[in-house]
Amino acid sequence: MKIRYFAWMKRTVGVPEEEVAPPDGTDTVGDLVVWLRGRSPGHAEALAEGAAFGAAVDQRTATFDVKLAGAREVAFFPPFTGG
């Protein structure tokens, strides 16, 4: 699945997007966050517990309990500041 990062998270992780194959048992957005933290110090910092960020699954805002089954694209981003 494709993972995308936006705003400061992109710089902290070091890449705007990446293809990943999480192990079996990575069922929810929250599970994915925990697994991604292990990929690099940048990932661990951007996705740290308590950091203010949200997620989208296939371009729809998703809470961390949302299931990943069939998801093609998961994005992580800071709170929106448009307008």
Add this chain to the structure above:
Amino acid sequence: MSVRVQEADFDVGAELARVTDGNKRIGGLAVFVGLVREMHVREGYHRDRIDALTLEHYPGMTETALQEIEAEANRRWPLEATLIVHRYGRMEPGERIVLVAVGSPHREAAFEACEFLVDWLKTKAPFWKLEDTPKGEQWVGAHEGDDAAAARWEKK
């Protein structure tokens, strides 16, 4: 109903003319234009001068999110026309960022729906502001005031 996300500036007069063109049921058109401010007030007292603002967004999701917000406004109020134009990319103080226009037979619905659209797009559409200041680049943090403004419109 119309939503556009673009890098280029827009002509407010031309956009508004298009919104109402040919629709004689519209009695009132409420309009909001968001501009880049030259000062950013942080924590109430600390001020940073802004040389430029760069708006990043999530192509695809942005358009969907704006269309959903627009559809929600049309469910809540009797509207004849809605338009949201939001820019991305680099902008300098004084430049236009966003245009929201709402046409309705009567002004109350137009004013309320326009305010609703601005409040919700600030907190529900995937845009992020990066400020270029004399002290370097700074990502703009979410405003509690914006969250409170958006929450006013949540259905009880």
